[in-house]
Amino acid sequence: MANEKSTIQDLAESLAARNHCSRTKADTFLRKMLSLIKNGLNSDNFVKIKGFGTFKLVTVSSRESVDVNTGARIEIAEHQRVLFTPDASLKARVNKPFEKFETMIIDDDADLGKLDVDTENDKTEEPEEDQDSVEDIEEAEKVAEPMLEAKEEIIPAEAEIVAEEKPEEKAQEMSLNDNISVTSVYLGDADSEKEDNSSQEVEQVKDVAVPTTPKSSMPTFVVPENGTRKGKKSFLIICLAVGAVVLILVSYAAGYYHWFVAENTVLAKPQSFVIKSTPAKKVYPVRRAFKKELSDSSKTAAVKSEKSQEPSAKELSKQYEQLPGGRYLIIGTLEEHEMKATDTLIKLSKKIYGSKDYVKYIIFYNHLENPDLIPLGTKLKMPKLAHEE
Amino acid sequence: MGMNAKDTQKMMNDFIEELSCCFDESKDVTLHGFGVFELKNRKERIIMNPSSGKKMLVPPKLSLSFKLSETLKNKIKEG
Numbered sequence: 252m253a254n255e256k257s258t259i260q261d262l263a264e265s266l267a268a269r270n271h272c273s274r275t276k277a278d279t280f281l282r283k284m285l286s287l288i289k290n291g292l293n294s295d296n297f298v299k300i301k302g303f304g305t306f307k308l309v310t311v312s313s314r315e316s317v318d319v320n321t322g323a324r325i326e327i328a329e330h331q332r333v334l335f336t337p338d339a340s341l342k343a344r345v346n347k348p349f350e351k352f353e354t355m356i357i358d359d360d361a362d363l364g365k366l367d368v369d370t371e372n373d374k375t376e377e378p379e380e381d382q383d384s385v386e387d388i389e390e391a392e393k394v395a396e397p398m399l400e401a402k403e404e405i406i407p408a409e410a411e412i413v414a415e416e417k418p419e420e421k422a423q424e425m426s427l428n429d430n431i432s433v434t435s436v437y438l439g440d441a442d443s444e445k446e447d448n449s450s451q452e453v454e455q456v457k458d459v460a461v462p463t464t465p466k467s468s469m470p471t472f473v474v475p476e477n478g479t480r481k482g483k484k485s486f487l488i489i490c491l492a493v494g495a496v497v498l499i500l501v502s503y504a505a506g507y508y509h510w511f512v513a514e515n516t517v518l519a520k521p522q523s524f525v526i527k528s529t530p531a532k533k534v535y536p537v538r539r540a541f542k543k544e545l546s547d548s549s550k551t552a553a554v555k556s557e558k559s560q561e562p563s564a565k566e567l568s569k570q571y572e573q574l575p576g577g578r579y580l581i582i583g584t585l586e587e588h589e590m591k592a593t594d595t596l597i598k599l600s601k602k603i604y605g606s607k608d609y610v611k612y613i614i615f616y617n618h619l620e621n622p623d624l625i626p627l628g629t630k631l632k633m634p635k636l637a638h639e640e
Numbered sequence: 641m642g643m644n645a646k647d648t649q650k651m652m653n654d655f656i657e658e659l660s661c662c663f664d665e666s667k668d669v670t671l672h673g674f675g676v677f678e679l680k681n682r683k684e685r686i687i688m689n690p691s692s693g694k695k696m697l698v699p700p701k702l703s704l705s706f707k708l709s710e711t712l713k714n715k716i717k718e719g
Contacts, residue, residue: 255667262658262669269654280651285674289712303656304704308716331716333675335706341656345663345679345704352699357686578693605686 292333304337568637574615579636581616590629596622603633612636663704675708 259281267277288306291298296308313329343350568580588599600609614622616634625631659677662669669677684700708716 255665257662257667257669259671262655262662262671265658265661266651266654269658270651277651281655281671284652284655285671289674289715292716300652300656302653303659304706306706333706333708333712333716335675335704337704341660341704344660346702347664349699349701352684352701354696354698357695357697601685606688608688 300338302338303341304335307334307336308332309334571634572615574612577612577615579609579612579638581612581634582637583635585633585635588631588633590625590627590631592627596625599631599633604636609636671709673709673711675706675712678705678707679703680705 259278263274263278263281266281267274270277288298288300292306292308298306300306308331310329310331314327316325316327317323318325337345567582571581571583573581585603588594596610596613597607600607600613603609610622612634613619613631617631619625659669663677663679666679668679671677680703682701682703685698686695687698688695
């Protein structure tokens with residue numbers, strides 16, 4: 252990734268500028284220091300520089316290998332190599348652009364078959380989001396007053412959704428794996444999506460604010476006909492006070508809700524509304540229905556039943572030979588792949604399934620007798636895997 | 641070199657800071673005769689915890705790698 256290079260000379264120059272000393276001094280300092288590290292490595296096999304890292308000399312025992320060109324077995328003699336482990340502080344600093352990300356657990360029922368469907372769903376993500384936000388506004392108007400309670404309901408519901416969300420994220424990742432080089436682009440997208448989300452959130456707060464004010468101010472117009480002047484005035488003040496308190500509470504809840512969501516996922520908010528309007532168990536069928544027509548609950552039900560009629564992984568798996576002791580069932584062919592010179596099974600497995608652990612399934616599914624020697628142009632079928640229930 | 645411990649300490653810290661700045665700008669640092677410090681982009685990946693069987697999504701990250709220069713490698717080989 253990094254193309255630009257700094258050399259000792261560059262370093263010495265900036266070091267000199269920083270330390271207000273001559274360039275030659277900085278240069279000699281650097282060289283002395285490097286030779287000090289070298290000597291330390293030679294004498295102690297171990298050099299630790301605080302705030303930077305540790306250089307360590309480790310002995311690699313001899314092992315057998317195969318000459319890449321001739322295929323003959325050769326022995327790599329015992330040798331020593333230097334390992335460098337950056338200090339925690341340096342590590343964190345280097346990783347600054349990505350520090351926001353955290354390792355997350357993916358739900359077990361996120362089997363690979365489902366992911367394909369979701370990848371398609373994800374492509375139409377943006378328009379969907381718009382539709383959903385339109386609905387949000389409608390909904391917000393309807394439930395302007397009970398909004399507060401509704402929001403509190405959403406938060407626990409949120410926890411469940413997060414679990415369902417993750418497979419989807421994985422789907423995004425999977426689709427990314429197809430065009431590997433887009434990582435950074437994706438990061439940008441994710442950020443912008445997050446921003447979208449937050450801006451939507453702000454919108455929502457406004458939405459909430461708009462409907463509440465008319466409602467709370469309505470009684471103030473009604474009251475004058477009934478009460479005396481004095482009573483009217485005090486009632487007006489009370490109404491305004493109540494309205495203000497409601498507004499504060501709602502915006503507080505919205506803020507809290509946003510804080511809760513932003514960490515996790517992009518689409519959580521629209522979905523939480525979806526779930527509220529139709530108490531569906533699975534998010535995907537509902538989402539799919541929304542794509543076709545907004546808030547058509549009868550269609551949702553239809554899609555749902557359609558989904559439940561699909562044969563289960565176990566039934567499908569009966570048609571195929573299964574890997575003995577495998578954690579996953581083979582339920583079909585995902586895709587075909589023609590082996591190129593640069594392909595390895597491990598690479599393929601990583602690309603398609605995300606881990607090299609799935610190599611055994613590929614080997615088994617294609618009845619490869621010698622997985623180390625696959626002729627060029629061999630067409631391999633990638634098994635479609637489902638989690639064993 | 642005629643520097644006291646304090647100066648050396650300061651110089652060293654500056655050196656580390658300078659290196660870090662280079663990494664911030666995603667530059668590689670080549671120390672001739674010693675080795676290369678490189679920034680590597682690790683992609684996100686899915687791992688499985690062997691004991692619990694849980695799948696986890698590991699985020700992409702930048703990591704620092706160090707490669708020993710050939711000359712130093714040979715020197716170490718000779719002992």
